[in-house]
Amino acid sequence: MHSSSTSRKPVLSSALKRSSTDSHPKSKAKSPLYEKTIPSAGLLGSHSKTNGVEQTSVTMSTTTRDAGKGALLALFLVTMIDMIGFGIIIPFLTYLVQDLAAEQGVVQVGLWVGLLMTAYSSAQFISSPFWGSLSDRIGRRRVLMIGLVGNTVFFTAFGLSNTLLFALSMRFFAGIFNGNIAVARAYIGDVSTPKQLATRMGLIGAAFGLGFTIGPFIGGEFSSPAERWDLFVGTIFETYPYLLPCLIASILSAGSLVLAYFKLPESIDLERAREDEHLSWGRQMSMIASNSVSMLRTATIGAMIWVSMLFMLGFTVMHSVFILYTEMDPANGGLGFSEQDNGRMFAMIGLLGIFTQATLIGPLTRKFGTRRLIPLSIILTGIGLVMIPYTQTNLVWLQMLLVLSCIAIGNGVFQPSSSTYLTRLARDTDYDLGAVMGAQESLSAFARILGPLSGGLAWELTVNGSYPWDYHTPFHLCGLLMLISGLLTLRLPVMPELDEAE
Incomplete structure (x- = not known):
């Protein structure tokens, strides 16, 4: 040998x-x-x-194969752009669907808005295990660059949509070609020591939050530019009013592609690819599917992935009902917020999350250890989610600051801690890191599909009822999902030698 x-x-x-x-x-x-x-x-x-x-x-x-600052910057941008692509359509999606529906004589505007909102996550649910496992065989760098090429092409193509079916197809393909978050986390796991791991996973989490904050801002500020700036009158941006924000996202993606090409080295041994050459493509895909199913049934990695999925499900249920509650008339129990007020609320969540993952996760991990932070962060997030509908119009901003701080800090601690813990489990078991991260991201994408649907349905069924089966119910559902997620953490093994390494 x-x-x-x-x-x-x-x-x-x-x-x-x-x-x-x-x-x-x-x-x-x-x-x-x-x-x-x-x-x-x-x-x-x-x-x-x-x-x-x-x-x-x-x-x-x-x-370890340590990564330089250029590699870490490339990973930061890859993750940020992935979330920009997810959130960029939120401000103008309804208007785009209304415009295209009017041209085509389509009346099911709400249906098409829902389809376009879920297409990206649906595609990621399908493709994330594939990209994660593929990165174990052909390398992280290649898969990340494939995702960036897909972003560059399909973001622009979406902005050029002239039919609803074309828009849906481009949104779906953008998600299919983008498994970058899972692969970026696997890359961090490859190049980080135990002491570096939590902090660097926090960096990826900060990029996640920043992208989710920047995406809607770009989508709102740069859509329909010909209506606000004479420079764009008579140009392609007047014909396609939603092209400019999509083009900006494509340019950011192309810039990250160039940076990755020059600054992102491969993080794994590519001799691995030669071991699989004797297997047919179909056989490899079958093994990926079989391995993913067996992984989800384990008491270690599988339990942690289900914990993450339930956490994300509770978090995304909140996304769908938060605005419905805050915009509701105070006479009916709501807060009477405007669109601008809600924008500030989501910006607050994003900024607090970025602060947590960029500055707090390292010290907290050293003090408590990754394994302990996971249930603590779930509890903190669950408390914040359940308390949302109990805020009052008196001193509402102070109350919302306290509630959203629980949510943002809890989520900001959970995301890098769960990725760090999964990385360590993958190092200690028979499963590849890319496959593990791909499975986690796939179920997280599924939660981003199911969460808004479940939250919206719960709201419609209970909003006109009496307490506790009224507008409080969807937020109680969030708390229940967090409780189940927290109870599942009891199955997670304690790895004291790894926590000591932090």
Whole structure:
């Protein structure tokens, strides 16, 4: 058996012998596609045959493949642009559908708004496991660049939509080609030491929040430019009034593509790809699906992914009913907010989340450990979500600041902590990091589809009822989902040696 690098420690057997300090030995045998199982930081594989049977072994390194500032900046931009693409259509989507529906004689405006809102997440639900697993075989860098090319093309194409079907298709393809959040998290896991991991996952979370804040701003400020600026009168931007914000997103994506090409090195051993050459494409896809299903049934990785999915489901239920509640007449129990007031509320959530993930996650992780932060962040978020409908019009901004702080800080701690914990579980089990992150992002995308639908339905069924089955009910549903998510964390294993490493 030959080591893949002469500068590294001697090769260990395919059973992955561990040092005496490791309490989590590997035991599960995997198919050839998944035999080399830990593409984490500082881990390289070697390949051999014994009595004609292929075996894969790993080489442990004492150091990680550290990423430079250019690589981290590229990952930050990739994640931010992914969320810009998700949120950029929110301000003008209804107007775009109304314009195209009027031209085509379509009357189901609400249906098409719903389809276009869910198309992106629906596509990511389908494609994220594929991109995550593909990045384990052909490399993170290639998959990230494919996603950026897709963003560049399909963002612009969406702005050029002249029929509802074309707009829906472009939105769907933009989601299909974009599995970048999962792969970016896997990349961070590859190049980070235990001490760096939580802080760097927080960086990705901050990019997530910033993109969600910037996207709607770009979409609102730069749509219909010919109506506000003479410079655009008589140009293509008058013919296609929603092209400019989409073009801005495409330019940002193209810039990130150039940065990634020059500054983003590969983070895993590409010898891995050669191990799968004897398998047909169909066989590889079948193994990806089978592996994802078995992963979700485990008591470790599967439990953490379900915790994340339920957390995201509760969070997105709030997205669909928050504005319905705040805009409702105070005489009926609402707050009477304007569109501008609600914009400030979401900006507050975004900014508090960015602050948490950029500055607080590192110190909190060192103090409490990743495993403890997960249930604590779920509890804090759940309290904030349940308290939303109990705010009063007196001192409403102070009350909302306290409530939204719970939500933003809880979410800001949960996202990087869950990704950090999953990365560590992947390093300690028989599942590839890209596949794990792909499965997590796929179910998160499913939650972003189901959450708004569930919240809207709960609102319609209860808004005219009496307490507790009234407008409070959707927010109580958020709390229930958070409670279930928190209870599931009891199944998560404690890994004290990893928390000590922080």
